[in-house]
């Protein structure tokens with residue numbers, strides 16, 4: 050089961066974090082952009098070339114440190130098909146370096162359309178009897194708020210292709226309580242019900258460490274809810290965004306973990322990608338600065354949760 054691979058990588062590297070690859074052009078050193086623009090002009094091709102070179106530098110520096118990366122589709126889609134090619138090439142490069150790839154697409158739709166998303170991001174696409182993996186990540190973030198028919202098609206693909214999903218349960222953004230905290234008939238907040246669905250959907254994808262292939266997204270910006278959901282959802286592994294730029298810290302993320310240090314992987318994107326700007330590092334050392342920031346994040350979380358034991 051795919052999340053077993055993530056869990057093993059977390060334990061091997063003693064690092065329960067994932068580096069987000071959200072490569073805005075503003076975060077990319079001038080030299081990389083100028084080189085790409087000289088070759089392709091200030092065009093979508095030029096932007097995509099700069100993004101790919103930047104990402105490769107980040108991946109090279111981070112692959113001994115982090116178990117996983119999380120490219121956010123939006124930052125690639127905004128550069129058209131050229132950006133989507135950079136997403137494809139980034140995923141392929143990260144997997145070559147044996148990193149677990151969580152594609153952050155937050156996809157959802159009716160069942161038939163979900164089959165297409167499942168093929169695109171987790172499985173294979175059929176072309177006249179031949180098949181090919183379109184993007185080839187290891188897991189995809191999805192929105193469960195359309196209900197089971199939007200999730201079930203993914204589970205078949207996850208089982209067949211050894212992939213996983215992370216379902217939005219309690220998102221990190223400030224206004225997530227407007228809808229996700231609404232009390233249902235029994236008085237429980239909506240996010241709890243979504244969490245229970247993750248446990249139910251996960252029964253189809255059991256894993257060897259007690260967690261299923263259906264994970265939940267729960268923000269580090271909501272530590273009380275993180276702890277509450279950790280207590281309720283014993284088989285659901287958490288993807289925890291909101292660390293760093295959104296204000297969450299190690300203490301906030303800690304309730305996502307069990308006593309053995311398992312249970313969650315914490316994401317940071319901007320704080321890692323922009324570390325060179327914050328630390329006032331020379332632009333050519335952007336990847337070293339990212340590695341330093343990733344180590345700092347790892348150490349801060351390990352100080353709170355202790356050694357990770359399988």
Ligand SMILES: O=c1ccn([C@@H]2O[C@H](COP(=O)(O)O)[C@@H](O)[C@H]2O)c(=O)[nH]1
Pocket residue numbers: 069071121153219220221222266267268290291292293294295316317318319320
């Ligand atoms: O609840 C959610 C779900 C996803 N995200 C995504 O995670 C990263 C966070 O980036 P930072 O720069 O570390 O804030 C980004 O891709 C979001 O789209 C989230 O923040 N919250």
